[in-house]
Amino acid sequence: MEYLITVVVLVYGIIGGWFLYQINQQKNINRSK
Amino acid sequence: MIFHLVLKDLKIEWRSKEIITSMFIFGLSITLIFALAFQVAPNLIRTFAPGLLWVVILFTSVLGLNRLFSLEKEDQALWSWVAAPVNRGTVYIAKVISAFIFIIMSELLFIIPFFIFLNLPSNFSFISFALILFLGTGAIVSVGCLISGITLQARLRDVLIPILLFPSASPVAIAATKCTGLLFNQIPLVNYLFWLLILGSFFVIFGLFGYLVFNQIVEE
Amino acid sequence: MSFFKHRNNLIHAGIALTLSVINIYIIFTLDPPNLAQGVFGNIFFIHVPIAWSAFLLYFGVMVCGIFYLTNKSIKWDYRGLAFAEVGTIFMFLVLTTGPIWAKPAWGHFWPWEPRLTTSLILFLIFLGYFMLREFGGNPEQVSRYAAVLGILAFLDVPLIFFSVKFWLPEMQSHPQVGQYFSSANPMSTYLIIFSFISMIIISSLMVRFRTNILSMNHTS
Numbered sequence: 001m002e003y004l005i006t007v008v009v010l011v012y013g014i015i016g017g018w019f020l021y022q023i024n025q026q027k028n029i030n031r032s033k
Numbered sequence: 034m035i036f037h038l039v040l041k042d043l044k045i046e047w048r049s050k051e052i053i054t055s056m057f058i059f060g061l062s063i064t065l066i067f068a069l070a071f072q073v074a075p076n077l078i079r080t081f082a083p084g085l086l087w088v089v090i091l092f093t094s095v096l097g098l099n100r101l102f103s104l105e106k107e108d109q110a111l112w113s114w115v116a117a118p119v120n121r122g123t124v125y126i127a128k129v130i131s132a133f134i135f136i137i138m139s140e141l142l143f144i145i146p147f148f149i150f151l152n153l154p155s156n157f158s159f160i161s162f163a164l165i166l167f168l169g170t171g172a173i174v175s176v177g178c179l180i181s182g183i184t185l186q187a188r189l190r191d192v193l194i195p196i197l198l199f200p201s202a203s204p205v206a207i208a209a210t211k212c213t214g215l216l217f218n219q220i221p222l223v224n225y226l227f228w229l230l231i232l233g234s235f236f237v238i239f240g241l242f243g244y245l246v247f248n249q250i251v252e253e
Numbered sequence: 254m255s256f257f258k259h260r261n262n263l264i265h266a267g268i269a270l271t272l273s274v275i276n277i278y279i280i281f282t283l284d285p286p287n288l289a290q291g292v293f294g295n296i297f298f299i300h301v302p303i304a305w306s307a308f309l310l311y312f313g314v315m316v317c318g319i320f321y322l323t324n325k326s327i328k329w330d331y332r333g334l335a336f337a338e339v340g341t342i343f344m345f346l347v348l349t350t351g352p353i354w355a356k357p358a359w360g361h362f363w364p365w366e367p368r369l370t371t372s373l374i375l376f377l378i379f380l381g382y383f384m385l386r387e388f389g390g391n392p393e394q395v396s397r398y399a400a401v402l403g404i405l406a407f408l409d410v411p412l413i414f415f416s417v418k419f420w421l422p423e424m425q426s427h428p429q430v431g432q433y434f435s436s437a438n439p440m441s442t443y444l445i446i447f448s449f450i451s452m453i454i455i456s457s458l459m460v461r462f463r464t465n466i467l468s469m470n471h472t473s
Contacts, residue, residue, distance in 0.1 A: 001292045001293065003293040003296060003353055003354070003356075003357055004280070004281070004292060004293050004295055004296055006353060007296045007299055007300075007350050007353055007354070008277055008280065008281075008299065010346070010349060010350065010353075011299055011303065011346050011350065012273060012277065014342065014345075014346060015342075015455060015459070018342060018459065019459075019462070022462055022463065022466055025466060026255065026256065026466055026469070029466070029469055029470055030255065176405075179401070179405060180402075180405075183385065183398040183401055183402055184385065184389070184398075186389065186390035186391060186394055186398075187385065187388050187389045187390055188388045188389075188390065189384070189388045193381065193384060193385060193388070196380075196381045196384060197378065197381040197385070197402070199377075200374045200375075200377040200378045200381065201378055201405065201406070201409055203374050203413060203416070204409070204412040204413050204415075204416035204417075207416040207417065207420050208416055211420065227419065228416075231412065231415065231416055234412070235412055238408060238412070239405070239408070242404070242405065242408060246322070246401055246404070249322050249397050249400075249401065250397065250398065250401060252397070
């Protein structure tokens with residue numbers, strides 16, 4: 001069971017983290033324009 | 034046209050002999066390291082020998098390809114490619130043939146010490162062995178020339194060529210090792226036609242792709 | 254936040270989020286097909302759709318590469334890079350969820366089976382792709398080189414897959430996939446297709462988002 005939780009957290013955590021990181025990057029670009 | 038391009042590379046090499054000698058000595062050094070590394074279990078060398086052989090060939094190919102294309106970069110020689118009224122695909126084919134000749138010649142040189150130092154049996158058909166060597170080297174060279182062309186302008190080109198070549202040429206490593214292993218066990222050629230087919234199709238696919246695409250690589 | 258100000262992108266993101274939540278719920282509550290193995294069997298329903306999406310994304314890199322070489326519009330270069338980045342993230346997830354599934358299922362971390370090994374080799378080629386992008390030299394030339402490398406990488410896939418498949422006889426038939434599809438529970442098939450669609454929608458959102466950021470970054 002813990003393997004399943006690890007996998008789900010890993011997959012969706014990385015995808016969600018990627019989105020947050022990209023939104024952050026977008027804010028930086030907008031700020032520097 | 035191809036003939037003249039290949040002849041040019043051969044002439045340059047004949048004058049300095051730097052590519053073949055450096056590949057030969059490098060192959061010799063790797064063989065030495067293998068012999069030392071297998072000290073713990075010398076009887077296992079015979080089992081691993083096919084794989085080791087192709088490791089040596091891959092490493093020395095990297096050296097040779099790097100050197101061969103660096104010749105073009107020195108003294109702004111790249112402009113001769115761009116300015117010449119020749120289809121760049123032809124340049125690619127000529128490079129493949131030159132690289133093939135150089136690597137085969139250095140292979141023939143360091144294979145004999147390879148067999149001697151690692152005490153390998155030599156009771157197999159030499160024609161089949163030559164066939165495997167030719168097909169495997171051809172496959173490595175077809176991808177290798179493409180990758181060398183791509184990394185020509187890169188800052189880290191010495192490191193980028195092996196990084197890109199080794200994963201891309203992994204089917205060659207698998208197929209060639211399989212063939213050589215079966216050959217050393219005296220299994221007749223017909224059994225491993227599949228692997229020879231993989232090597233051949235590797236050469237055809239990437240040779241064709243390189244011919245079509247080299248135009249784009251050498252544009253200014 | 255200019256990407257998410259557009260209505261289409263908000264809808265896309267909303268669908269992606271909804272499907273993900275439903276997906277997670279089903280994965281935790283559905284009985285795994287091979288109940289004797291344990292609850293972790295449901296990892297299969299994340300691992301396989303992510304693998305399929307990763308290969309689809311790398312196919313996208315090849316398509317964008319072809320369009321860039323024929324079209325020369327910089328948009329295709331940005332799209333290709335976005336496909337490569339998202340594809341590599343997904344491939345990384347495949348290579349991590351694979352061992353996490355393999356360890357409780359069969360006891361060892363890395364089964365040398367064809368699909369996983371092909372994923373590893375492709376992942377390595379794309380690590381080289383990012384090195385080329387970074388250290389390749391002149392930006393316009395690098396875009397062309399990267400396009401060629403993207404096409405080369407995907408052309409390699411069938412060769413790699415078939416060489417690894419017939420490499421070791423005992424690795425030839427990995428029983429799991431067929432077993433899951435032919436199981437008595439039709440929910441398995443529905444769940445896999447549903448997961449795959451949800452992964453496609455998430456990854457397409459990621460690619461479009463990333464393309465947008467890349468084009469904004471370069472035209473600013």
